[in-house]
Amino acid sequence: MKPAVLAAIDAAAPLPYYLPAGDECELFEHAFRHQLPLLLKGPTGCGKTRFVAHMAARLGRPLHTVSCHDDLTAADLTGRYLIKGGDTVWVDGPLTRAVREGAICYLDEVIEARKDVTVVLHPLTDDRRVLPLDRTGELLEAPPGFMLVVSYNPGYQNVLKALKPSTRQRFLAVEFDFPEPELETRVVAAESGLPEARVAALVRLAGALRALKGQDLEEGVSTRLLIYCATLLRSGIKPDRAIRTALIEPLTDDPDVRDALLRVAQVTL
Ligand code: ADP
Numbered sequence: 001m002k003p004a005v006l007a008a009i010d011a012a013a014p015l016p017y018y019l020p021a022g023d024e025c026e027l028f029e030h031a032f033r034h035q036l037p038l039l040l041k042g043p044t045g046c047g048k049t050r051f052v053a054h055m056a057a058r059l060g061r062p063l064h065t066v067s068c069h070d071d072l073t074a075a076d077l078t079g080r081y082l083i084k085g086g087d088t089v090w091v092d093g094p095l096t097r098a099v100r101e102g103a104i105c106y107l108d109e110v111i112e113a114r115k116d117v118t119v120v121l122h123p124l125t126d127d128r129r130v131l132p133l134d135r136t137g138e139l140l141e142a143p144p145g146f147m148l149v150v151s152y153n154p155g156y157q158n159v160l161k162a163l164k165p166s167t168r169q170r171f172l173a174v175e176f177d178f179p180e181p182e183l184e185t186r187v188v189a190a191e192s193g194l195p196e197a198r199v200a201a202l203v204r205l206a207g208a209l210r211a212l213k214g215q216d217l218e219e220g221v222s223t224r225l226l227i228y229c230a231t232l233l234r235s236g237i238k239p240d241r242a243i244r245t246a247l248i249e250p251l252t253d254d255p256d257v258r259d260a261l262l263r264v265a266q267v268t269l
Helices: 024-033 048-058 074-078 094-101 116-124 181-192 196-210 223-234 239-248 255-268
Strands: 038-041 063-067 079-084 087-092 104-108 130-133 138-141 147-152 172-175
Touching: 024 038, 024 048, 024 172, 038 048, 048 063, 048 104, 048 147, 063 094, 074 079, 074 094, 074 116, 087 094, 094 104, 094 116, 094 130, 094 138, 116 130, 116 147, 181 196, 181 223, 196 223, 196 239, 196 255, 223 239, 239 255
Parallel strands: 038 147, 038 172, 063 104, 104 147
Antiparallel strands: 079 087, 130 138
16 A cells, blocks of 8 residues: 555544444455455445445545445446536546545445446456446546445345346455444444443344344344434433334334234333
8 A cells, every 4th residue: 555545544533433343444454455345245234334434534535435226327336428507528426436536435235236337347346447438438547545345235135136246256245244232232322322231221122123033024123223212212212112113113014013023122121
């Protein structure tokens, strides 16, 4: 890594709070230093986005985050010609901006994007590290500060939406999961301001609800929802109401499943 790239670090700016579960921060730093792309796998709301924000700040790189959806095309990432005041001007998309700036580009839920997106990712994720812009005729070479990070949630068992081996084998992959109870308690307390003793009971409940995943629930309760619940409690909402609003209703629309979850909450707390 050239010193100039790290010179952009603003030592005074606080880093986005992230409590590591293992060696993921070191792995990210090594991947960045060796210009290797990274794939983060894990359920929604477990800390992937926060991790990337933390690491971008730690490495002093700007961050461009794109939440992918099923209408997202390669042109949304690379850019397009737009009419501005009677003129046709090229406007960079977030991926192109990240390459030009030597920034980190994070494509959240990349699996949702249209297939043509992989075409622009492939030349960026091998040793060429180039972004061809067919429309402008440019071939951008990614500077050392550029890094591509993508995430997806393997929990949604959608055969049609599996990442193709030819794409996934271009990335280092790090698995994420909900933090261990002791760690999750610290995270939820830090983010919500609710004392750890009260958060610990919520984390226990989350464990019981997560154990039901796969039976009646597609996804277990996320760390994000736990933080919402703790925030409501701290703000004075009664526990029954906070738990129902933040931990039960977001998980299911089925009245029978909801009642079963409420019973789990009653016996766990
Ligand atoms: P994902 O990108 O995996 O869907 P997020 O990164 O948005 O999830 O995480 C949801 C919230 O959970 C974050 O806003 C943050 O408050 C919190 N969080 C989860 N894990 C951690 C962690 N290890 N350290 C700090 N905050 C965390």
